[in-house]
Amino acid sequence: MKRYYTLNFFPVFLLTLLLSKNVQAQKGTSQLSALDSVTVLPMSAFKPIGYGTQVKQQITSAISTVYGADLEKNFSLNLGNTLYGRLAGLSVAQGGSEPGASTPSLFVRGLNTFGAAGNAPLYVIDGYISNGSGPANSFMQLVPEEIETITVLKDASATAIYGARGANGVVLVTTKVGKEGPLRISFTTKQGFNQAQYVPKFLNAYNYATLYNEALTNDGLPARYSTVDLDAYKTGSDPVFHPDVNWYDQVLRPTAPVSSYNLTFGGGDKFVRYFVTLNAINSQGLFKKFGDMNEESSNSKYAKYNFRTNLDVNLTDRLSAEFKIAGAFEQTNNPNNYTTGSTFGLLAQLPPNAFPVYNPNGSYGGNALYTNPVANLLSTGFYQNNARTVLSSLKLTEQLDMLVKGLSASVAVSINNYFKSGSYKSKQYPRFSVSSGPNGDVLYSPAVGQLTSLAGTEETLDQYRNLIFQGFLNYKRTVGKSDISGLLMVNTDNVTVFGPASDPTTPTANSTDPYKHNSGAGRFTYAYDNKYIAEFSAGYMGSNNFGPGNRYGFFPAASVGWVLSNEKFLTKNKAIDYLKVRGSYGLVGNDNIVSQGLSTRYAYTATFGGGGYFFGTGNTAVGGLAENVIANPNVTWEKEKSLNIGVDATLFKNLDLSVDVFNRDRYDIIVASASTTPLFSGIVTPSLNQGKSTNKGFDVSLRYNATQKKDFQFFVESNLSYFRNKVVFNAEAIQLNPQLYNTGAAIGQPFGLKAIGFYSEEDIAKRQADPKSVPGVLSELIRAGDIKYQDIGGPDGKPDGIIDANDRMAIGNPGLPTLSFGLHTGFRYKGFDADLVFQAVTGNTVYLGGNYFQAFQGNGQVAAIALNRWTPQTAATADYPRLSSKDNLNNYQFSSFWQRDGSFIKLRSAEIGYSLPAGLSDKIRLKTVRFFVNGTNLFSLDRVPYGDSESLTGYPVTRTITAGVKVQL
Incomplete structure (x- = not known):
C-alpha cells in the first residue's frame, strides 16, 4: 500500500521539479500583508491576484479567520x-x-434548524x-x-453566493501557494x-460483591456472596475462584507513541x-500490543x-494557470473489529x-453471558481499513484588459474522489468457566464457542466521486475615489455516492443517482473615498x-x-486608529434536508x-x-432571513476589536404533519416545509499586540460567542401536558422527568395506603431510596397520581454550549517563545x-459514583x-437526576520553543533551527468528576505530548 502511494505521487513531484528547474534566486515581490487581506468569497483560492479577496477596510461581512x-x-x-477556541462564532x-x-x-453560530444532520456548515x-x-x-x-487560512463565513452577505447551501455558514480553506524567490525547504x-x-x-471485586449483596437485599433476595467469599476477594488469596480483574489495565497501556x-x-x-508538501502522521492506539503476542492478531x-x-504558471503575459493536486491516504489497524466501540462497551460492563x-x-476465562476482552483482542482476528482522498483542480485565467480594463475570465474543473476499503481476518475461540470440585480441584465447564481457523473478507466501506465545473468573470478597477469590483460565476457539480458492497440494502448503497447542483452567482462592490462601502450579492441555485x-x-x-x-x-482622535460600522441582510438556504425527515430522497414522487x-x-x-408515504410535490429547501450588525475598530494602535450581533429567522423547515393530519386517517402523510426557528446572539473578537521591542514581544487574543435559539413552530401532535411541546423551547432541548429527591419510608407507607397520593412509575418496583419524580402528567399539567411519559418536561440544556470563550496568547523573548490556547x-x-x-444494570458493574448511595x-x-440488582425501571428513567453541568475550561494546546541564534544557524548552513x-x-x-465532560463513554479522551525540531534551508 505504501508503494502505491509513492508511485502515485512521484510523477507530480517530478513535474514540479522540472517546471521549477530554472528558478532564479531573487527577492520576493512585495505582497499585501496577511493582516490586510482576508479571504471572503468562494473563488478565494483562485489566484489571479485580487480575485476572491478583499482589502480588510472594505469588508462588510461577518467573518473569522485563523x-x-x-x-x-x-x-x-x-x-x-x-x-477549539480559535474562531468567534x-x-x-x-x-x-x-x-x-x-x-x-x-x-457556525450554534444550532439554526432542528433535525439530525441539517446544521453542518x-x-x-x-x-x-x-x-x-x-x-x-x-x-x-x-x-x-498545507493551509494558509481557514475562514468562517457567518452572515448572508458572505454566504448568499452559495445559494441553497449557505444557510448554516461556510468554512472556507485556502491552501498555501508558491511565492517568487529561491527554493525554500522546511x-x-x-x-x-x-x-x-x-x-x-x-470498584474492585470486594466492593462489587459487597454492594451487590446490598442490592439483592434491597430487592428482597438472598445474598450471593458469603463472608468467606468477601474475605477471598479482599485478600486476593484465591485468584481462580475469586478473581479481581481490572479489565482496563488488562487491555490498555499507559502511553502510546505518536509521530x-x-x-x-x-x-x-x-x-x-x-x-x-509531504506529511506523515502515525499514532498507535491505547490497546496493548496484542499483535506482538499473537501473529493472528x-x-x-x-x-x-x-x-x-x-502550481501557478504564467503561460503568456495574459494567460495563467493554476494546478492543484492533493490527497490523504489512511490506514487503520485494530484487533477484533474495525473500531473499538464494542471493546469499550464490554470493558464498562464486565x-x-x-x-x-x-x-x-x-485456556481463556469466560462464560455464556460475557466474552473475554483480552481473548477478543488476541484470538478473534484483526481488521484493517484503507481510505484515500484525492483532490485535483485546474484553472485557467485570461486577463481581458484589451477589452475592458480590470476584466478577467476564468474556467476551472475539479475532480475529487474518496474510497475506503476494508479487510478483516476473523476467527473464534473457546472460553471456559471454572468451579471448585469436591476436593478443591478445578472443574471446567463445557466450552462456550469453538476454535475456528482464520478466514478473510474484503469489502468496500464507502466511496464517492465529485466533479465540478466553474466559469466566472471578474472585474476590479479604481476610478478616482471609487473602487469598483464585480463577479459573475456559474457552477455545476455532480456527486456520485457508492454504498458498501457488503451491504447493498443500506441507504448509502441505494444513493447511486448523482446529487446535482447548478448555480449562478454574482457580486458587486462599490467603495467611495475609503469611507463608504456598499455590496450586493446573490446566488441562483438548483438541486435535483x-x-x-x-x-x-x-x-x-x-x-x-x-x-x-x-x-x-x-481623524485627529488619538485613541481611535480605525473604526468601521457595517450591516448586512439577506436570504440564504439549506438543502441538506433529506436526513431530517423526508422518507426518501425524491419525496416529490409517489412510491x-x-x-x-x-x-x-x-x-x-x-x-x-x-402507496407508501404520500408524495409531496412542493417539498423545498429551508430558507433563512439573516441580519448582522457589526463594528470593527483599532484602538491605541495595538488593540483590535470586532463585534457582531445577529438575528437569524429560519423557516420552511421539514417537519412531520402531526398537528394537521391525525393518524386515524389511515394514510401516511408526508413531512412538510412548516417548521420555523429563530437564533440570536453575538460574536466578539479582541486582540492586543504589544509594541514590538528588540527582545520581548507578546500578544493576547480572545473571542467570545453566544447564541440563543428557539423552535418557533414544529407542527407537533396535541399533548396532554403543555410542557411537552418543543415549540418555544431551545433546539435540541432534552425532555425528561424532573427528579425531586428520593422516596422516604413515609412515602412508601402513604403509597401503600393510597397509590395516587405518592405517584410512581411502576408501583411494584418502588422502594424507599428510589428516585422521586414530579407529577404533572394530567390535563393542563396538573397531577394525576401516575408517573409516565406525560410527566416529561424540558430539563437541563442541549448538548451544544451556548456560550464559548477562547484565549490565545504567546510571547517571544530573544530565542525563546511560547504559545497557549485555552477554551x-x-x-x-x-x-x-x-x-x-x-x-448493576444489564448485568454490569458498579463505579465509585454509587458509593454515596441511599x-x-x-x-x-x-x-x-438505592442499589438494585434488577434493571430498575424507575431509577434509570431519563431524568434531571442524571444530568450534569457540561461547563469546562481546557488548556487545548501549549507549546514552548527555542530558536538557535542566526549566527549559529549559519555555521551549520541552515536558515533557522527551532526546537520545541x-x-x-x-x-x-x-463539573463532572467521572470523566471528560465532552466524551464520557467509549474510547478515552487522550492527552498528547510531543517534542520536535523544525529546520529551514
Whole structure:
C-alpha cells in the first residue's frame, strides 16, 4: 500500500521539479500583508491576484479567520480538532478520540434548524465544495502545514453566493501557494506519546460483591456472596475462584507513541511558482500490543499520509494557470473489529469477579453471558481499513484588459474522489468457566464457542466521486475615489455516492443517482473615498433533490459599511486608529434536508410497497400494492432571513476589536404533519416545509499586540460567542401536558422527568395506603431510596397520581454550549517563545447513562459514583439512589437526576520553543533551527468528576505530548 502511494505521487513531484528547474534566486515581490487581506468569497483560492479577496477596510461581512501556522502548534490527527477556541462564532463538538474513527462536528453560530444532520456548515477547499461526512470529509483530512487560512463565513452577505447551501455558514480553506524567490525547504518532525486523560474507575471485586449483596437485599433476595467469599476477594488469596480483574489495565497501556513528519518545498519565479508538501502522521492506539503476542492478531495503529502540489504558471503575459493536486491516504489497524466501540462497551460492563483472564490450564476465562476482552483482542482476528482522498483542480485565467480594463475570465474543473476499503481476518475461540470440585480441584465447564481457523473478507466501506465545473468573470478597477469590483460565476457539480458492497440494502448503497447542483452567482462592490462601502450579492441555485417547479431558488443579500475613522471629525482622535460600522441582510438556504425527515430522497414522487387485504371468514391474505408515504410535490429547501450588525475598530494602535450581533429567522423547515393530519386517517402523510426557528446572539473578537521591542514581544487574543435559539413552530401532535411541546423551547432541548429527591419510608407507607397520593412509575418496583419524580402528567399539567411519559418536561440544556470563550496568547523573548490556547464553554448539559453510571444494570458493574448511595442510614446525605440488582425501571428513567453541568475550561494546546541564534544557524548552513515541546488537551476543569465532560463513554479522551525540531534551508 505504501508503494502505491509513492508511485502515485512521484510523477507530480517530478513535474514540479522540472517546471521549477530554472528558478532564479531573487527577492520576493512585495505582497499585501496577511493582516490586510482576508479571504471572503468562494473563488478565494483562485489566484489571479485580487480575485476572491478583499482589502480588510472594505469588508462588510461577518467573518473569522485563523492561520494555518497557528494550527501547527499542537498534535492532532484531524484538522477539526485544531479549531477549539480559535474562531468567534464557530462551535466544535468533540466526536471522540479514537484514531481514524472520530470526527468533531462544526457549527457556525450554534444550532439554526432542528433535525439530525441539517446544521453542518458547507466546506469549501480552494473554491471547490468538499463533500463527505465524518472521517470521509476531505476538510478533516487536511493538515495545518498545507493551509494558509481557514475562514468562517457567518452572515448572508458572505454566504448568499452559495445559494441553497449557505444557510448554516461556510468554512472556507485556502491552501498555501508558491511565492517568487529561491527554493525554500522546511522539515519538521514531532515525536511523543498520547495517554488517556481519564479511564473509568470501577470498584474492585470486594466492593462489587459487597454492594451487590446490598442490592439483592434491597430487592428482597438472598445474598450471593458469603463472608468467606468477601474475605477471598479482599485478600486476593484465591485468584481462580475469586478473581479481581481490572479489565482496563488488562487491555490498555499507559502511553502510546505518536509521530509526525512534514517536508515542504516552495519557491519560483515570475513564470512558475510552486508549493509542495509531504506529511506523515502515525499514532498507535491505547490497546496493548496484542499483535506482538499473537501473529493472528494486530497492534492498534493509525497512519495518514498527506501530499499537496500547488502550481501557478504564467503561460503568456495574459494567460495563467493554476494546478492543484492533493490527497490523504489512511490506514487503520485494530484487533477484533474495525473500531473499538464494542471493546469499550464490554470493558464498562464486565464485573471484576466474573472470571480470570486465563484459567489455570491456560485456556481463556469466560462464560455464556460475557466474552473475554483480552481473548477478543488476541484470538478473534484483526481488521484493517484503507481510505484515500484525492483532490485535483485546474484553472485557467485570461486577463481581458484589451477589452475592458480590470476584466478577467476564468474556467476551472475539479475532480475529487474518496474510497475506503476494508479487510478483516476473523476467527473464534473457546472460553471456559471454572468451579471448585469436591476436593478443591478445578472443574471446567463445557466450552462456550469453538476454535475456528482464520478466514478473510474484503469489502468496500464507502466511496464517492465529485466533479465540478466553474466559469466566472471578474472585474476590479479604481476610478478616482471609487473602487469598483464585480463577479459573475456559474457552477455545476455532480456527486456520485457508492454504498458498501457488503451491504447493498443500506441507504448509502441505494444513493447511486448523482446529487446535482447548478448555480449562478454574482457580486458587486462599490467603495467611495475609503469611507463608504456598499455590496450586493446573490446566488441562483438548483438541486435535483426537488421536483419540477421547485428546483431553483434566488438568494439575494446586501451589506453596507461606513469607515468613520476616515471622517474628518475622527481623524485627529488619538485613541481611535480605525473604526468601521457595517450591516448586512439577506436570504440564504439549506438543502441538506433529506436526513431530517423526508422518507426518501425524491419525496416529490409517489412510491409503492407491499399492501394487501384479508378476505373471508378464514382471513385469507391477498397481496397487492399500496402507496407508501404520500408524495409531496412542493417539498423545498429551508430558507433563512439573516441580519448582522457589526463594528470593527483599532484602538491605541495595538488593540483590535470586532463585534457582531445577529438575528437569524429560519423557516420552511421539514417537519412531520402531526398537528394537521391525525393518524386515524389511515394514510401516511408526508413531512412538510412548516417548521420555523429563530437564533440570536453575538460574536466578539479582541486582540492586543504589544509594541514590538528588540527582545520581548507578546500578544493576547480572545473571542467570545453566544447564541440563543428557539423552535418557533414544529407542527407537533396535541399533548396532554403543555410542557411537552418543543415549540418555544431551545433546539435540541432534552425532555425528561424532573427528579425531586428520593422516596422516604413515609412515602412508601402513604403509597401503600393510597397509590395516587405518592405517584410512581411502576408501583411494584418502588422502594424507599428510589428516585422521586414530579407529577404533572394530567390535563393542563396538573397531577394525576401516575408517573409516565406525560410527566416529561424540558430539563437541563442541549448538548451544544451556548456560550464559548477562547484565549490565545504567546510571547517571544530573544530565542525563546511560547504559545497557549485555552477554551471555556457553558450553557450545556451532559447526561450520565449506561454501565458507567447505572450500577448493576444489564448485568454490569458498579463505579465509585454509587458509593454515596441511599441507605436508611445515609438518607439525609445520599446523592445516589438505592442499589438494585434488577434493571430498575424507575431509577434509570431519563431524568434531571442524571444530568450534569457540561461547563469546562481546557488548556487545548501549549507549546514552548527555542530558536538557535542566526549566527549559529549559519555555521551549520541552515536558515533557522527551532526546537520545541508541545502538548494537546493538557488539563480540564469541569463539573463532572467521572470523566471528560465532552466524551464520557467509549474510547478515552487522550492527552498528547510531543517534542520536535523544525529546520529551514
